[in-house]
Amino acid sequence: MRALFYIIGGSLSATGYFLNTVFWVFPIVFLSILKVIPIKPWQKLISFPLDGCATTWITINNINQNIFSRTRYDIKGLEGLSTKEWYLVTSNHQSWVDILVLQRIFNRKIPFLKFFLKKELIWVPFIGIAWWALDFPFMRRYSRAFLDKNPHLKGKDLETTKKACEKFQHKPVCVMNFIEGTRFTKKKWLSSGEVYSKLLPPKAGGLAFVLGAMGEQLTKLVDVTIHYPEGIPTYWDFVSGKVSTINVRIKTVLIDDLFSNGTFSASYFDDPVQKEKFQHWLNQMWEEKNADLESIERNSK
Numbered sequence: 001m002r003a004l005f006y007i008i009g010g011s012l013s014a015t016g017y018f019l020n021t022v023f024w025v026f027p028i029v030f031l032s033i034l035k036v037i038p039i040k041p042w043q044k045l046i047s048f049p050l051d052g053c054a055t056t057w058i059t060i061n062n063i064n065q066n067i068f069s070r071t072r073y074d075i076k077g078l079e080g081l082s083t084k085e086w087y088l089v090t091s092n093h094q095s096w097v098d099i100l101v102l103q104r105i106f107n108r109k110i111p112f113l114k115f116f117l118k119k120e121l122i123w124v125p126f127i128g129i130a131w132w133a134l135d136f137p138f139m140r141r142y143s144r145a146f147l148d149k150n151p152h153l154k155g156k157d158l159e160t161t162k163k164a165c166e167k168f169q170h171k172p173v174c175v176m177n178f179i180e181g182t183r184f185t186k187k188k189w190l191s192s193g194e195v196y197s198k199l200l201p202p203k204a205g206g207l208a209f210v211l212g213a214m215g216e217q218l219t220k221l222v223d224v225t226i227h228y229p230e231g232i233p234t235y236w237d238f239v240s241g242k243v244s245t246i247n248v249r250i251k252t253v254l255i256d257d258l259f260s261n262g263t264f265s266a267s268y269f270d271d272p273v274q275k276e277k278f279q280h281w282l283n284q285m286w287e288e289k290n291a292d293l294e295s296i297e298r299n300s301k
Contacts (some may be wrong), residue, residue: 009242013068015037017239019062024057029126032133042082045172050133051112058107071243073105081109083171086217088210088255089113091224092177092199094232094287097243100174101226105248110222111174120239127177137165137175139209161213168217175218179203179282184232198293202286203278211255218255223285225249225292229300247296 028050035046065071081087087110090101102113112134119138122128126265132138139161181201182188188200211218227247237243258281 003133006240009068009157009270010236013064013239013241014236016064016068019243020057020060022063023052023152024131024232027127028130031039032129035133044167044171046133047135048155050135054112055108058112061100062104062107065100065219069238069241069243071238071241072245073248074136074245075105075248076251077248078105080111080252081106081222083108083111085110086168086172087111087174088214088218088220089174089176089224090179090207090228091176092178092293093182094184096183096229096235097228097233097238098226099180100238101246102224106116111172112161112242113174113176115176116206135167135171135173136156137161137213139213157241158274161209165214165217166233173214173217174222175210175214175296177207179207179286181206183241198291198297199290202282204282207282208278215255221258223252223253223289224253225289225296227293227296227300229297232283234250245300247300249292 031046031050031053036048037043087103089106089110090099106113114134114158117131117136118140121133122138124131167182179202181203182200184198184200192200225248227249228243229245229247230243233243
């Protein structure tokens with residue numbers, strides 16, 4: 001009987017997510033077309049109803065979760081957040097459910113979460129223009145092999161991305177970065193050398209690129225630790241109501257307080273000393289997160 005309940009509830013929930021997404025595609029694409037008009041004040045004006053559409057999409061998804069998932073959230077650290085601040089959000093990454101969790105807990109508490117995307121993704125039909133209209137930062141990263149052949153372009157990728165991010169100077173933004181670069185699995189953990197008991201090793205390059213492009217605009221780091229007491233869930237586990245509890249711990253610090261000289265140095269990409277210092281800071285942060293996960297796990301038993 002319970003299995004049938006999960007199937008019916010999960011099917012209705014998944015259908016709700018699908019219909020809600022399809023519904024909001026139309027106004028977002030329509031507003032995206034309007035935003036193509038190359039007048040900066042107009043584009044800035046249109047960005048507000050676009051963010052409103054995305055926020056309402058998440059709000060309706062949250063109602064869906066309340067009806068079908070009924071997951072209990074144990075959250076600590078949400079105090080002091082604001083929709084008027086510029087944030088860099090980091091988190092451990094275990095499942096696609098992480099994104100639904102992050103959207104839920106931060107909806108209407110901080111600016112709409114945005115991810116750095118590869119520049120080529122702007123050409124994805126419909127979604128690409130929607131991402132552009134929603135001000136998702138697009139980045140161009142040159143490979144080391146490419147730069148060896150074209151040394152005159154060294155630093156150009158960061159410069160181009162930084163210029164594209166200038167629009168965030170006057171409008172609060174929240175950029176999300178999964179530092180591990182991929183979802184945690186037992187196989188990936190074993191191949192990583194088992195450096196941390198609950199995490200994959202952090203990748204400094206992606207975070208450094210974000211800070212290099214937007215370090216002057218982002219004011220606070222919001223570090224999120226997500227723990228699933230019943231094991232890492234699939235999307236189906238979540239929508240069908242099989243996830244009873246999710247633990248979330250949030251730490252917020254000023255970005256200027258993270259570095260000894262007060263700011264992140266863009267010389268990271270050329271200076272081995274800066275790279276070593278940044279990696280050391282990131283490793284310390286990850287050790288604390290791993291300890292937090294171990295503590296949460298002990299206390300949730």
